[in-house]
Amino acid sequence: MLSFVRVCCVLPWLQVCALLTGGGYAEKVVVPAGQLLPVPEGVSLTDAAGLPEVACTVWSTVFMTSHLSSGESFLIHGGSSGIGTFAIQIAKHLGIKVFVTAGSEEKLVACKGLGADVCINYKSEDFEARIKEETNGKGVDVILDNIGGSYLQRNLNILAVDGRLFIIGLMGGAVTEVNLQAIFARRLTVQAAGLRNRSLDNKAQIVSEVEKNVWPAILLGKVKPVVYKTFPLSEAAEAHKLMESSSHIGKILLVP
Structure with missing residues (x-):
């Protein structure tokens, strides 16, 4: 499966990552509050970008369903x-x-x-x-x-x-x-099922369950983001070429 890029954002008082509904290839995005997750302690802001999509996909399908x-x-x-x-x-x-x-x-x-x-x-x-x-x-x-x-x-x-x-x-x-x-x-x-076509309430429920059940494992060091390579946003085309080659292991991230 292709690894989708997701971005994190920084609020003045809190670093967060998010499950986006789309539009992740951007420097700024608007995200419903229910789809925000705190960046886990010990995980960099960049690496945290690789967590929400995969965590919400796996937890909602394999464990919740x-x-x-x-x-x-x-x-x-x-x-x-x-x-x-x-x-x-x-x-x-x-x-x-x-x-x-x-x-x-x-x-x-x-x-x-x-x-x-x-x-x-x-x-x-x-x-x-x-x-x-x-x-x-x-x-x-x-x-x-x-x-x-x-x-x-x-x-x-x-x-x-x-x-x-x-x-x-x-x-x-x-x-x-x-x-x-x-x-x-x-x-x-x-x-x-996928994540994209779920309701905002359903996505918020999934994110809440992920924070409750997955984030503690990350804080314990039992689950870590696996990031193969990062690219600047300006090199998104190169990131896609790498995805299409299927030679990577883990996530590919774009950094704005």
């Missing part, structure tokens, strides 16, 4: 992305076994370093077979997927009984054909 909990297992597709690197850390902090897919050994090493238990190179290995092997055929409890269509049947095949699939991207297409028998046989749940 799919109810991933301690002792369960969790597969993250694109584990080296901005969302993936965050999801690995918060899941491990909460006592969850983490599986990831990524497209290079360098990325898998980075995921392992963040706490991932099982790292799978999707370019050279069948992730379905590996998941079944690692779980003795049971499958995983929750999957966070940014691929969509081309992975849908494969994801259903490796979900455990009462498993939950949450789709947050369509990099593999929006149209596919699936066999629905697995959903019936194992009581599976499939959901999809």
